[in-house]
Structures are given as structure tokens and as C-alpha cells.
Amino acid sequence: MYSISEISNLTGISAFTLRYYEKIGVLPNPNRKNGIREYSEQDLEFILFINGLKKTGMKLEDIAKFSEDGCLKSQTEETIISDTLSKRIDILTEHLESLEQQLSDILAVKKVAEDKKAFYSSMLHNKR
Amino acid sequence: MYSISEISNLTGISAFTLRYYEKIGVLPNPNRKNGIREYSEQDLEFILFINGLKKTGMKLEDIAKFSEDGCLKSQTEETIISDTLSKRIDILTEHLESLEQQLSDILAVKKVAEDKKAFYSSMLHNKR
DNA sequence: ACTTGACTTAGAGTTCACTCTAACCCTTAC
């Protein structure tokens, strides 16, 4: 079990931000003992994944949609589960497409940047 | 030769943003005819590269440092050129490191996202 | 002649994601 400051140290996310994420629904409410947050190993893993989504450009609003249980009382157990699953699958599918786009952007920029760097280095070398 | 709206269409960057980039030094001033911007093929290429830097997370402030000539009158030709080259090399080197970090972040998230997606899909499948 | 699309400066407004403060309470370890 981890305290909020331990999670903060392990993830690099400040305690402020962790509470903020909880408030806006990006992170689920963890178990509490005397009102104090106690994070499990699975909570930590989930937070790391969520942080990965954020680092790779997913908006907090969309992460919140992924995180939430979608437990509307008006729905049956069956529908809740299917809807939640479908929703999560959709969000992941879309993000995976974005990841492919990012990969190709990065590889393209990397190539040009390497070429330019080599070119500038050779100019610098010839000057001396 | 391209007009600002052509460049906007070709790059996906709005004319507003192109002028804004010029104002804050992210993009150099292009040639003008009667005060109207005329972009060359090389200008277009440079803009596409700059846009790649931005898309891969470089701050506009740093892009501006990369873009500027650094032509301080107090320096000799020699120093100007060497300083400009070294500066550009430094910026590219640092960004290439960031690109590596991004690649590993993306690959890590991609793996977990694919696993989760497969897991959710199988749950959904078993439900039906 | 008129429409279109360019130009200018200055500044207001927006969105996103924090980041922190205020002001106050509660519990556990030393």
C-alpha cells in the first residue's frame, strides 16, 4: 500500500496533480483508511498507464472517459459492462491510431534533424 | 512561389499562426512583393521542418532560438557562423534525445494499450 | 468599380493542464 506522496515519488506526478486528476475523473477514487488515500499495486499500475496516455498526448477529458465506470443506475448490469468495454475499446483504438501518427512524425523529424545536424557539424569542422 | 494561404493549405498551419510564428521569431521573414509574403520552395521545406519540431514537442521559444540568425553586430563573421552552427547543433542534439524518449514512451504505451484492447475485446466477445 | 485577399498593430479571449494558497480539520509517531 502506497501513500499519495509515495505514489508521487514513484510516478513523478505531484500530490496536487494526483488529487486534481481524481477530482476531474482522470483517476478513480482509491480506497481510504481514516479518509487517507491508500493506493494498491494495481492502482499504481493504472496510474502509470494513465500517465503514459497523457504523455503520448491524450487529453485529460478523454482519459476521464476511459477511466470512468459509467455506472449509470438506469442501465442493466449487462449494458453497463458492454458499454464500458466498447467505450474503452473505442478510445484505445483511436489512441493507437494517434500513436502510429506520432511514430511516423517522430521518425520523419528524426531523419531530417540528423541530416541537418550532420550538415552543420561538417560546416563547423571545415571552418576550423 | 506560394502565398500565405497556399502555405496554410499545404502545411495545415493557419495564416494567423504563420504570422504569429513570424512575429515571435519561430519563422524568418519571407520575401515580400508589395508587402505581401512570397514563400519559396525552401521556405516551405523549412516551415514543414519547424512544424515537425513543434509536433514532436519542441517549445516555440526553443524553435525560435533554432530559427534566428543570431546576427549580433558586435561579433565577427567567423564567430557568428560558429556560434549559430553550435547553437543549432546543440538544440538538435537535445531534441534528438527527446525524440528517443518519446519513441520509448510511445512503444511502451502502445504495447499496454494493445494488450488492454485485446483483453476488453475478449471480455466483450465472451459476453455475447 | 468592386471584390478578394493580402497587409498592419495591438490587444482581448480561449483552452489546456496544472499549481498553489487559504483556512481549517484530523490522526499517528516521537
Place this chain on the structure above:
DNA sequence: GTAAGGGTTAGAGTGAACTCTAAGTCAAGT
């Protein structure tokens, strides 16, 4: 008992990167 570390709400402030408006000028094409 006191300090350290946790809790709450509400809201202010920050910084980055746009995004657009106002209000006017100008030049080329139909």
C-alpha cells in the same frame, strides 16, 4: 503535546500556444 503528513473546498494564478477582432490600408484581377 507537537510536528509531520494526511484530508477538505473553492478559487486564484500561471504559462503555453494559439485564435480572433478591430479598424484601417493597399493592389491585382474580373
